[in-house]
Amino acid sequence: MDQDHLPNVYLRFLERFPEIAEAQGTLARTVRETNPFDERTDRLIKLALAVGAEAQGAVRSNVRKALHHGATVDEVRAVALAAITTCGFPTTIAALGWIEEVVAAPADR
Structure with missing residues (x-):
């Protein structure tokens, strides 16, 4: 990358x-x-941690890296949605916004 x-x-x-x-x-x-995880799983875990920390830069970075390592957009969104009951609705909505901005970015990222 x-x-x-x-x-x-x-x-x-x-x-x-x-x-x-x-x-x-x-x-x-x-x-x-x-760690025992493959790159894809590792990045999804790190994305979940970044979402919980409301760390915009880390969310964006881990979305890019998760997609690069084979995660789907639906899987990335599911990580953010899973935060609703633990981290709250505002955290989830913010993360979904950051995810969508990365997903919408040109493919040459």
Whole structure:
């Protein structure tokens, strides 16, 4: 995946704190390599966590990555809908909005 849709604040973080970014990347890879889930499931789980945290950037990123790893748009939407009873209606509606914006974006993402 390319860096075209990375927020400027994150790109500046990478420039300003390369050692910390590298350490965080190593941690993320280590966690990923030790979990029992395939990439698709891993991204759907991370999407659910991002929805619950109301983390717009993380929702968008994990939607893109889940779709890239074979999740369907319906599965991605289902993750947001599952948040209704745990995280609340406003959280779910916000997440669905972010999901739809990513889904509607040009396919060259």
